[in-house]
Amino acid sequence: MPLLTLGLPTTATAAVMIAAFNQYNIPPGPMLFQNEPVLVWTLIASLFIGNALLLALNLPLAPLWAKLLRIPRPYLYAGILFFATLGAYSAGMQILNIGILLLLGALGYMARRFGFPVLPIIVGAIVGLEMERQLRRALQISAGDPAALLSEPLAVVVYSVIVLFLAGLPIVKALLRRFGRGGPTDDPPAGGGTDGTDGFREDGSTVQFDAFGTQATDGSARVIRVIRPKVGRCGR
Amino acid sequence: MENLTLLMEGFSNALTLQNLLFALIGVLLGTAVGVLPGIGPAMTVALLLPLTYALDVTGSLIMFAGIYYGGMYGGSTTSILLNAPGESSSVVTALEGNKMAKAGRGAQALATAAISSFVAGTLATGALVFVAPFIVAIAIGLGAPSYFAMMVFAFVAVSAVLGSSRIRGLASLFIGLTIGLVGLDGTTGQARLTFGQPLLSGGIDVVVIAVALFAVGEALWIAAHLRHGIPPTIPVGVPWMGKDDWKQPTTLPPRERWCRF
Numbered sequence: 001m002p003l004l005t006l007g008l009p010t011t012a013t014a015a016v017m018i019a020a021f022n023q024y025n026i027p028p029g030p031m032l033f034q035n036e037p038v039l040v041w042t043l044i045a046s047l048f049i050g051n052a053l054l055l056a057l058n059l060p061l062a063p064l065w066a067k068l069l070r071i072p073r074p075y076l077y078a079g080i081l082f083f084a085t086l087g088a089y090s091a092g093m094q095i096l097n098i099g100i101l102l103l104l105g106a107l108g109y110m111a112r113r114f115g116f117p118v119l120p121i122i123v124g125a126i127v128g129l130e131m132e133r134q135l136r137r138a139l140q141i142s143a144g145d146p147a148a149l150l151s152e153p154l155a156v157v158v159y160s161v162i163v164l165f166l167a168g169l170p171i172v173k174a175l176l177r178r179f180g181r182g183g184p185t186d187d188p189p190a191g192g193g194t195d196g197t198d199g200f201r202e203d204g205s206t207v208q209f210d211a212f213g214t215q216a217t218d219g220s221a222r223v224i225r226v227i228r229p230k231v232g233r234c235g236r
Numbered sequence: 237m238e239n240l241t242l243l244m245e246g247f248s249n250a251l252t253l254q255n256l257l258f259a260l261i262g263v264l265l266g267t268a269v270g271v272l273p274g275i276g277p278a279m280t281v282a283l284l285l286p287l288t289y290a291l292d293v294t295g296s297l298i299m300f301a302g303i304y305y306g307g308m309y310g311g312s313t314t315s316i317l318l319n320a321p322g323e324s325s326s327v328v329t330a331l332e333g334n335k336m337a338k339a340g341r342g343a344q345a346l347a348t349a350a351i352s353s354f355v356a357g358t359l360a361t362g363a364l365v366f367v368a369p370f371i372v373a374i375a376i377g378l379g380a381p382s383y384f385a386m387m388v389f390a391f392v393a394v395s396a397v398l399g400s401s402r403i404r405g406l407a408s409l410f411i412g413l414t415i416g417l418v419g420l421d422g423t424t425g426q427a428r429l430t431f432g433q434p435l436l437s438g439g440i441d442v443v444v445i446a447v448a449l450f451a452v453g454e455a456l457w458i459a460a461h462l463r464h465g466i467p468p469t470i471p472v473g474v475p476w477m478g479k480d481d482w483k484q485p486t487t488l489p490p491r492e493r494w495c496r497f
Contacts, residue, residue: 009390012278012450013304019442020285020300024293033372039294041246044368046259046298047361049250050305053263055354058309059347065271065313066346077455080275080283084451087286091441096433100440101448104415108453109460116404118449120395122278124412125445129422131387136423138380148381154374155385162392169397 015123022126239369250298258295262302269303270310277307279454282446305357312349415445 009015021028032040058065088101111118135149142148150156249255269275281300288296316336336345395405418429419439430436 016278016281016446041242042249042294045246045250050259050263050302051354051357054309058350068271080451081455083283084447087283087447088444090286091443096435097444101444104448105452108449109456112457116408120405120409121412123394124409125416128413128416134380134384152382154382158385158389
């Protein structure tokens with residue numbers, strides 16, 4: 001869980017968990033181990049316990065869970081909307097919150113409709129302010145000199161990794177593609193459109209293999225940029 | 237070995253009746269919402285946030301962690317029975333498990349998923365116990381530039397690497413950043429994007445953002461698509477694995493183990 005050790009959300013649930021930590025005025029991240037050791041180790045222990053509980057419960061209960069899938073969707077979503085409205089209102093006891101809820105809900109629908117991932121929206125909204133704070137602190141110490149952002153070795157390493165990711169990933173994919181197998185993710189299941197929480201939805205699978213920027217250089221290195229959903233990777 | 241002592245202490249805290257109860261509720265709730273396609277652990281935690289204002293910190297965080305793990309497991313159930321991954325992490329499970337389910341071995345596939353999930357989760361948490369102190373030792377010396385860089389990394393990972401389209405991912409990210417900007421600037425007190433509304437000066441509550449995007453957005457989406465009907469569920473038989481099935485889990489854990497960590 002990069003959440004506990006670094007305070008970085010890479011999944012929707014982790015992003016909301018950060019909000020949960022913030023709610024209790026406990027900033028998540030590495031300092032947590034220093035400041036709240038009891039809480040952190042209790043949490044880690046509870047992960048082991050939770051895992052064991054899951055195993056104990058789920059072997060006998062599996063058929064029961066399957067029955068859960070038969071609940072008619074309208075009932076289900078009526079309940080969800082009820083709790084959503086209640087939660088939004090109780091967050092500040094303001095009618096305005098319900099207006100914002102509906103507005104952002106429409107935004108969430110549009111995002112799903114047009115294939116925009118929801119995860120970056122929520123991560124941006126939750127982590128954005130903290131990032132701004134860190135940026136300001138860094139620039140205040142250096143009196144506005146942007147070179148200070150590269151003053152720590154870890155920062156340089158992280159930026160290098162980012163560049164490597166952005167530049168290297170298409171090349172690696174092209175190589176994989178060139179040498180036969182493209183890994184187990186080449187076969188996204190057709191019906192994968194019902195998950196709502198993680199924002200990886202693409203309408204059907206129509207946009208998956210159509211973006212080829214093919215570039216052949218003297219036959220030795222052929223760079224192919226493929227844009228396709230990485231379902232099956234470590235999404236969450 | 238200091239962490240082991242700390243971990244044991246953690247166990248003694250986590251094994252109190254109250255915390256066990258929270259873990260149980262979390263795991264049950266998490267599995268239930270994980271099973272239901274469209275309702276994920278993220279939405280559940282967001283919905284529960286306002287209800288836990290008054291609760292004990294440790295207890296509610298334990299519950300949330302349970303929801304997180306339960307949701308992952310529940311997602312695999314849905315993937316296997318509907319071939320529709322409830323979670324993006326369970327797509328692989330869908331590919332393998334759905335074949336088993338269609339061959340009339342749905343229950344075995346579910347049990348395999350449960351055991352794989354247990355092994356993967358336990359190993360990932362075990363790794364966390366040993367790796368975490370090293371990371372913390374490094375992290376203590378870090379200043380603002382490093383934290384900023386890591387957050388940039390998180391943004392890049394979330395918007396450009398994990399999604400399908402970089403442009404869409406970045407567009408989403410900037411929408412999110414804009415939503416996060418609403419309210420008074422923390423340093424200067426300047427009002428940003430409040431449109432003269434004093435009520436907005438405190439910013440938009442994270443609960444509202446999360447619930448709106450996940451719950452309301454998903455409900456509208458389902459409402460717009462409900463006419464397609466619900467895919468049929470594959471019936472489940474006896475939830476015990478036969479001898480052959482024990483050979484199956486080897487394909488799942490390595491991937492899931494790393495995903496979890």
